[in-house]
Amino acid sequence: MKKITLICAGGFSTSMLVTKMNEAAAKLGVEVEIRAIAEGKFKQYADETDILLLGPQVGFMLGKFKGEYEPKGMVVRVIDSIDYGMMNGEKVLKNALEL
Amino acid sequence: MGFNTSSIQEKVQPVVNAIQNNVYLKAVTSGLTTALPALIVGSMSTLLANIPINAYQEFIVSAGIKPFLALPLTLTTELISLYAVFFIAYNLTKNFDKDGAIAGLLSLVSFLFITPLMQESGPAGITTYIPTQWLGAQGLFVAIIIGLVVGRLYCFILDKKWTIKMPDGVPPTVSQAFAGLIPGFIILTIFILVKALFQATSYGSLHQLIYSSLQVPLQGLGGTLGALIIFMLVAHLLWVFGIHGMLVTFSLMMPLYVPLDNANLVAYGAGQPLPNIIGLAFVVAYILIGGSGATLGINILMAFRAKSQRYKILGRLALPGGVCGINEPIIFGTPVVLNPILAIPFILTPIVNAIIAYTATVLNFVPRLPGVGLPLGVPVIVSGFLQGSVRIVALQIVLIFIGIFIYYPFFVMLDKKAHKEETDTGQGTTGQSAA
Numbered sequence: 001m002k003k004i005t006l007i008c009a010g011g012f013s014t015s016m017l018v019t020k021m022n023e024a025a026a027k028l029g030v031e032v033e034i035r036a037i038a039e040g041k042f043k044q045y046a047d048e049t050d051i052l053l054l055g056p057q058v059g060f061m062l063g064k065f066k067g068e069y070e071p072k073g074m075v076v077r078v079i080d081s082i083d084y085g086m087m088n089g090e091k092v093l094k095n096a097l098e099l
Numbered sequence: 100m101g102f103n104t105s106s107i108q109e110k111v112q113p114v115v116n117a118i119q120n121n122v123y124l125k126a127v128t129s130g131l132t133t134a135l136p137a138l139i140v141g142s143m144s145t146l147l148a149n150i151p152i153n154a155y156q157e158f159i160v161s162a163g164i165k166p167f168l169a170l171p172l173t174l175t176t177e178l179i180s181l182y183a184v185f186f187i188a189y190n191l192t193k194n195f196d197k198d199g200a201i202a203g204l205l206s207l208v209s210f211l212f213i214t215p216l217m218q219e220s221g222p223a224g225i226t227t228y229i230p231t232q233w234l235g236a237q238g239l240f241v242a243i244i245i246g247l248v249v250g251r252l253y254c255f256i257l258d259k260k261w262t263i264k265m266p267d268g269v270p271p272t273v274s275q276a277f278a279g280l281i282p283g284f285i286i287l288t289i290f291i292l293v294k295a296l297f298q299a300t301s302y303g304s305l306h307q308l309i310y311s312s313l314q315v316p317l318q319g320l321g322g323t324l325g326a327l328i329i330f331m332l333v334a335h336l337l338w339v340f341g342i343h344g345m346l347v348t349f350s351l352m353m354p355l356y357v358p359l360d361n362a363n364l365v366a367y368g369a370g371q372p373l374p375n376i377i378g379l380a381f382v383v384a385y386i387l388i389g390g391s392g393a394t395l396g397i398n399i400l401m402a403f404r405a406k407s408q409r410y411k412i413l414g415r416l417a418l419p420g421g422v423c424g425i426n427e428p429i430i431f432g433t434p435v436v437l438n439p440i441l442a443i444p445f446i447l448t449p450i451v452n453a454i455i456a457y458t459a460t461v462l463n464f465v466p467r468l469p470g471v472g473l474p475l476g477v478p479v480i481v482s483g484f485l486q487g488s489v490r491i492v493a494l495q496i497v498l499i500f501i502g503i504f505i506y507y508p509f510f511v512m513l514d515k516k517a518h519k520e521e522t523d524t525g526q527g528t529t530g531q532s533a534a
Contacts, residue, residue: 008343008427009343009345009346010475012420012425012475012476013420013425013426013427013428016420016425016427016428040125040129055427056341056431056436057338057341057342057343057346057427057430057431058343058346059341059342060111060115060116060341060342061116064116081341081431081434081436082431082432082434084427084428084431084432085413085427085428085429085430085431085432085433085434086412086413086416086428086432087416087428087432
């Protein structure tokens with residue numbers, strides 16, 4: 001099972017997207033574990049993350065997170081702004097899992 | 100739209116990273132944030148103690164409840180520096196991947212070392228006590244400095260491996276207990292010397308020096324309308340380039356504004372006139388209505404006035420969050436980011452809100468805010484009530500309408516364009532970018 005972690009400033013808006021992504025996962029029948037947290041707290045969840053998605057508002061931190069976690073085999077990406085804004089859980093999930 | 104996202108972001112990025120990823124600023128912000136749960140309880144109980152209804156006041160006084168309602172403030176907000184110094188050192192040390200608890204402890208003890216201690220002889224003998232004067236908002240800058248210095252020093256000493264080495268076979272818990280010993284001796288010796296040094300000067304204590312030569316001037320500057328407008332301008336310009344601007348400017352605003360709010364809250368609890376107009380509470384209650392950019396106005400327009408499916412759906416999707424001040428759907432779904440048209444009201448509305456709210460406070464249309472610290476996500480209007488006055492709520496409603504007014508022409512432009520695209524292509528609910 002893939003573990004996906006979403007991060008943004010406070011973990012508020014990403015948590016809205018997580019709800020939508022879970023709905024999409026149920027619909028598509030894929031098993032994933034998705035959580036949303038504040039970017040400052042990511043360190044303690046790093047071991048439980050296969051795919052790290054950054055909210056576009058913290059996209060400027062991509063370099064930092066890529067440098068730190070990509071060598072450990074984690075996939076690190078920024079969520080597309082429009083998908084994020086429209087809270088398109090299905091598309092974000094599909095992109096993350098490369099379905 | 101003629102903007103090259105990546106090149107602009109590449110240029111802005113180093114500056115933003117320097118501020119936002121600065122471990123010291125980050126430690127201050129997260130240190131103060133960690134203390135919030137206790138502070139919020141303190142401010143809520145102060146509100147309960149001060150509801151201006153005579154029958155209620157008579158009841159809580161005669162039932163003996165009032166002193167208990169006033170107590171949390173005395174032990175939370177009025178002691179904020181004690182909590183802050185611990186958590187700032189704790190968070191800084193954790194950022195360096197070291198044991199935060201010992202650093203927190205050492206910084207708390209260091210802070211108490213340099214705080215003046217009083218003695219009084221009474222009938223029961225000599226009583227030693229710590230006056231709370233420097234433990235509240237007045238001591239916060241010292242708390243920040245000591246939290247950072249001790250946290251950094253602790254990491255430095257551990258990195259130099261100046262620790263007592265236990266022979267192999269000693270249980271790890273035992274060696275850990277000794278690990279803090281050398282840093283403890285070094286750090287506490289330094290602060291005893293600092294205390295001795297300042298007692299020899301006319302300042303008497305480090306507190307007095309920092310307070311009068313650093314905290315007062317910086318807060319005086321930070322508490323002005325001009326500084327607030329600059330903070331808002333920078334934060335929203337960054338947002339327009341797709342960077343969470345509040346996250347960046349907050350690290351600078353928090354150390355300045357938290358003491359201002361706290362001073363108000365303490366005065367409010369004591370029934371005295373409130374000293375400050377601007378603080379974090381002011382920003383949350385009046386400026387960021389609907390989140391960064393005060394987007395509640397355009398959000399309402401989208402939800403109820405949009406002709407295009409695209410904005411109607413977005414507006415309704417975003418409204419519940421928007422009321423609670425969470426507006427990423429609007430910012431990225433509209434989008435506001437890299438959209439030169441919407442950049443105008445997005446930057447303008449918060450500044451107009453700040454000027455109107457400041458003026459209304461100066462002219463006594465609304466009372467000064469008691470500086471109640473509210474958790475993120477408290478809905479607009481409710482947040483006004485929690486600051487203790489119906490007039491504050493009334494001003495919030497006025498500001499919502501002003502937001503609608505400022506955003507209206509820009510909204511019409513966007514909506515018309517989206518509506519035309521939808522009727523031209525015949526498709527309804529697209530998530531296509533207009534950019």
